[in-house]
Amino acid sequence: NAAHDVTAFGKGVFGDKRKFEAQAYEGKFRLFDATRGDGVVTYDNTTGTNVDVLSINKMFKDGAAVDAHVNAEKTYDYFKETFGRDSVDDNGQQLISAVHVGENWNNASWNGRQMSYGDGDGERFYPLAGGLDVGAHEMSHGVVQHTAGLIYRNESGALNESYADIFGAMVDRDDWLIGEDIMADGSIALRSLEDPSVIVDERTESGYSPDHWSKRYIGNLDNGGVHINSSINNKAAYLVSEGGEHYGIAVSGVGREATEQIYYRALSFYLTRNSDFSMMRQAAIQAATDLYGSNSAEVQAVTQAYNAVGVY
Ligand SMILES: CCC(=O)Oc1c(C)cccc1C(=O)O
C-alpha cells in the first residue's frame, strides 16, 4: 500500500509540542513531508537507515528528529513565501536532515547535500536541532551554494557564514541572536548580529567577535576566520534593519522586510564565488537601488551601515 500524508504531532528537544507533516507508511509512520518541494525528510543517523527506509514511529518521540523536521519545513516556507524560492536549488530539491550525528557532536553542518545535527555534549551545546536558527543557518548554506557559491575561506567564506546567520535570524525572527536556544555553557548565544562584541572569541586580538573591519581576524584558524569575520557583515545587516549608532556613525534602519529583500537580491544577482566585503557593500547598494531607487532610505541605510563597520 502506498504511503499517505498525515499531519502529526510530536515533542521537540525541550519538550515543546510541534506540529508537522509526515507519512503513514506500511502501517507505520515516517518523517517524510511530501507537501513541500520534492519532500522534506528526516532520519536518525544512529539507526544507519538510508533516507528511503526511515526508522519509523519512534521518530515522533525523538525530540531532535521532530525539531530538525520542523526547522526544515519552516525554512522551506520562509524562502518560498519571502522570495518565491523553491528549496535550496529553487527547483524543489529534497531537504534531508540527519540527527544524532557523531558522538555528542558539538556541531551542525550542511555538507552540500543535507543537514546534519550533533547532540552536543551537554556542556557547550544541547542537541543542536533544538535551535530553529541553527536549522535555518544550515539550509541557508545550501541556498548560498546554489546562488553566489561564496568560497568557504577568508572574506568570501565570512560572507557565506554571514548569509547563513542573516537568514537564520530572519527565520527565527524574534531576536538577532544565533544559537540562543541551544547554549549549555551559560553564554547568551553562539553569535549576536545586534552586538557581536558581547560574544567572547579567544581567537581574536580583542577576545570578542569583531564589529568593525579594523578588528577583523587575519590568520589561518577557522578557514581564515569565516565564523569570526562573519560578525562584521552581520552587524552591517543588523544596522540596515534596526538602525543605530556605531563608532559615531548613525544609521536609520529600514526594517527586516526591506533588509531580507536587499540581501537576497545581492546574493542571487550580484555576488560571486570570490566576492569580498567591499563587493558585498557594492552589491547591497546596487540591490537596494534596484528595489527602492537610488535616493531611497534603503540605499542610505546600506551605505551608512557599511561606513559604520568600516567596509568601503
Ligand atoms: C548556527 C549554526 C552553526 O554555526 O553551526 C556550526 C557549528 C555549531 C559549528 C561549526 C560550524 C557550524 C556551521 O554551520 O557553520
Ligand SMILES: [Zn+2]
Ligand atoms: Zn555555517
